[in-house]
Amino acid sequence: MAQHVVVIGGVALGPKAACRFKRLEPGSRVTMIDQSDVISYGGCGIPYYVSGDVSDEVQLRTTSFHMERSPEFFKAVKDIDVRTLTRATSIDRDRKQVHIRNVVTGETDVLDYDKLVIATGATPRKLGLPGEDLDGVSYVSTPHDAVRIRERVTRGEVGSAVIVGAGFIGLEMAEAFADMWGIDTTVVEITGQIMPRLVSPAMAQMGQHHMEEQGVQFHFGETVERIEGEDGKVTRVVTSKRTLDADVVIIAAGVVPSSDLAREAGLNVHDRGGVFVDEHMRTSDPDIYAGGDCAIIRHLITDKPFFLPLGSMANRQGRVIGNNLAGENATFDGATGSFVVKMFETSMAGSGLSLDAAKDAGFDAFSVLLTQMDRAHFYPTKDLMTLELVVEKPTRRVLGIQGFGTSGDATVGRINAVAALLKFHATIDDIANMEFAYSPPFASAMDIVNTLGNLADNVLRGINRGMGPDGFVELWNNRDADDCFFLDCRELPNAEPCMERNPGRWHNVPQGEIYQRLDEIPRDKRIVLVCNTGARSYEAQIMLDASGYDDVVNVQGGMAALKKYGVEI
Structure with missing residues (x-):
């Protein structure tokens, strides 16, 4: 039976849900309203328009085949009625009506619905600062x-x-x-x-x-x-x-979910804003769906309510809603919070929980940090990538991963690979044995993600005891302390510049000469081992452990991580 679906919000989730539903039920009617005069735009692209990477603002609201997603486009191409400059003022759930008002003329109207979609998005967090209304x-x-x-x-x-x-x-x-x-x-x-x-x-x-x-x-x-x-x-x-x-x-x-309309309609809303939805994207009213930046979903690591305002999330949820409006039983089980942000020639990406977030959520967690080449070390366009893995100690479960590297696809590709596993309670053993497509221009034979899992395993075994660059800096800057012996495990030509700049403080014994030169390494001090990336210093740590040293730590990520951190030895 044909039905009338009303969609409140026309940016990301609203258009996706509307279009999907119309494809499944072309005989039904859809009305989409939005209080702005522009709809269906890529808000995440705004900084790149400001920068000039995107030359024309219209590109943010065009299709891949260069048609502007205007009300006329939606009517002609999608058979969807769109009312812009129209605000939903209230929802009457008993009568199944949405009361609307034109924000320019003040004219009011009422829309009857069979099913309703709330896609009101989020608004920037207002700070209420004196001077916020100044031009600029x-x-x-x-x-x-x-x-x-x-x-x-x-x-x-x-x-x-x-x-x-x-x-x-x-x-x-x-x-x-x-x-x-x-x-x-x-x-x-x-x-x-x-x-x-x-x-x-x-x-x-x-x-x-x-x-x-x-x-x-x-x-x-x-x-x-x-x-x-x-x-x-x-x-x-x-x-x-x-x-x-x-x-x-x-x-x-930051932003806050726009959920006042839902709250006033008596729907279940989070205390801090955001409409609660189930795995079918239904609100507490089975005839009303919600999603995108106004919705609260489930965090797949913590199993707690989660607010994640991302355009990619809204589009995927929109398809689920569109399917269910047509009588299907599609589900959206939640998210792990995957992200990536471009920073000039680099990018920062992640999924799941950081170490602090994991501990705050009650997990007995630790993290390991690794810096390694993003492809075969002999390939000319190789570059260093840094990954951090967050792990629950008792279960070996991976709780999150974060990465920092070049702004190409290498870093975010590794993060996405692990992100796909997180909801299945993947362990470090899954990460260590994870299969990657391999060829020297694209990866190492032992991919950095595999090595990261192995590092976490070695830490749990107690054979790799280390610290990140922040821990090293704390020790290095404490110049009054003489209880640390900083030992560079690289070959002399690599270590010599650091020794010359720090005479008597920076020492060198190449990893391959440890057993022959134990008399140069004191036993009454903490030995802080450093190499290029942490691999040789790990080997040196095992050798010193075998030789009876009882206070040896390895700097994870080595000199490469310290350089990225901004440390000059």
């Missing part, structure tokens, strides 16, 4: 925001930019300003690192260091107190510690 202060949410920011830049009005927040949007906007336009760019973050809770402090420092090399400045542990201006235009940002010049300010402090 923007949230990054819609194509209109992008056009306004880029026009200001191209007119030559922006010499300095301040970005509030070091999450995805904040970092992407920082790159957009600094890379393409050469703008003096500063990021202010209330926590102590970029991408808080998503990656470890060590991984975050690597990303931060690379961005600082490209000219981006960071100030951590600071709050923005107010924004000041002259003649109605922004001129500076005042934080808890300093004053920063700013011709443009981007507030990127």
